[in-house]
Amino acid sequence: MCRRPSMYPRGHRERTAVTPGAALVLALALLPVASGACTPLDDAMAAIFGRSMRDQRSFDPYENTLMPPEGSVPLSAGNYAAGHFDVNVGQPEGATDVPPPFTQLDMTQRPEVVDSLTNPVPPTHESLARGEQIYERVCIVCHGPDGNGANAYIVSVHPALVAQNLRNEISLERSDGYIYGIIRVGRTLMPPYGHQIGHYDRWHVVNYVRQLQGLLPEAGREETGESPSEARSEPPEANGAAR
Numbered sequence: 001m002c003r004r005p006s007m008y009p010r011g012h013r014e015r016t017a018v019t020p021g022a023a024l025v026l027a028l029a030l031l032p033v034a035s036g037a038c039t040p041l042d043d044a045m046a047a048i049f050g051r052s053m054r055d056q057r058s059f060d061p062y063e064n065t066l067m068p069p070e071g072s073v074p075l076s077a078g079n080y081a082a083g084h085f086d087v088n089v090g091q092p093e094g095a096t097d098v099p100p101p102f103t104q105l106d107m108t109q110r111p112e113v114v115d116s117l118t119n120p121v122p123p124t125h126e127s128l129a130r131g132e133q134i135y136e137r138v139c140i141v142c143h144g145p146d147g148n149g150a151n152a153y154i155v156s157v158h159p160a161l162v163a164q165n166l167r168n169e170i171s172l173e174r175s176d177g178y179i180y181g182i183i184r185v186g187r188t189l190m191p192p193y194g195h196q197i198g199h200y201d202r203w204h205v206v207n208y209v210r211q212l213q214g215l216l217p218e219a220g221r222e223e224t225g226e227s228p229s230e231a232r233s234e235p236p237e238a239n240g241a242a243r
Helices: 022-036 039-049 104-111 126-145 169-173 176-185 199-212
Strands: none
Touching: 104 126, 126 199, 176 199
């Protein structure tokens, strides 16, 4: 077997010398491990080199913005799919029935902004099932399994945070668009959930709320095509009391 010739004489042991500068860098590198934070290291580097990682040159908002390349198409994160039950996996936004932006103040002073909205999602079996899924994931903690905020899980922990009873007389008179609007932008104690619940999923929740209110049969109403306003003429519970 052929050995690679050594450049050192026989018996020589190679040693690596540690310079004072290398020792300082090593000590500074181990400092955050001992302290549990990177702030001491950052302070030390700022003292030695005169600059800090926390103080960097950066662009101000809207400074030096770049326009998208010509011919590019904006992509959606999934909030505005092409239709209900469509999954957005990077294709261009396709929803054409998304209401223009509105605020909580608009809902208070100009309720027609939301009352004029038309629910584009038929309350089929699939829609009610999807609405129930989203409701139990996001809404049930404050509004309760039956829509009565007094029966919600959060009341046992925070008794003062009793959410709106979705089955009382006031809620029964709300339009589909109003319920959609509250989900999207929130109101009073309820925060906005537009960033968590997609456009069509909000309408699925509206359909499920109508079912909780007794305005839709359990099987949906795809056979009759009856609207919530038509079904609301004879509510099963006049005062909206909890079951």
